[in-house]
Amino acid sequence: MTPEPRRPSRRCVGCGARGPQALLVRCTVRAGGVAVDPPRHPRLGRGAYVCARMECWQAAARRGALARALRLP
Numbered sequence: 001m002t003p004e005p006r007r008p009s010r011r012c013v014g015c016g017a018r019g020p021q022a023l024l025v026r027c028t029v030r031a032g033g034v035a036v037d038p039p040r041h042p043r044l045g046r047g048a049y050v051c052a053r054m055e056c057w058q059a060a061a062r063r064g065a066l067a068r069a070l071r072l073p
Contacts, residue, residue, distance in 0.1 A: 010049040013065040014056030024049040029070050046070055 008021040026037040028047045037043050048069035050056050060066045 012051045012056055012060075013048050013069045014050050014058075014060035015053075017051065019051065021049070023052070025052055027066060027070065029072065034066065034070065034072075 009018050010021045010024050011018050012024060022039075026042055026047045026049055027034050028037055028043045028045050029035075030043075035043075037047070048066055050060055050066065
C-alpha cells in the first residue's frame, strides 16, 4: 500500500481554520489594491488565503486580518 500524497494546506485569515490550498481563495497585492488570484494561475509574491464563505471575508475585513497578512499600511 502506497502512502497518500501530501497536499498543501493553508490557514484562512478570516476564521483561522486550516484547509486544503485548492479550496481556499488566494489574494495578492496589485498596483490598484488587493486582487483575487485565478485558481490555476497564482501570481508571485505575498499572498493570503481566505475561505470562499462570505462570513470569512467579513471577519477578515472587520478585524483587518487581510491587510495585516498582506503587510499593507
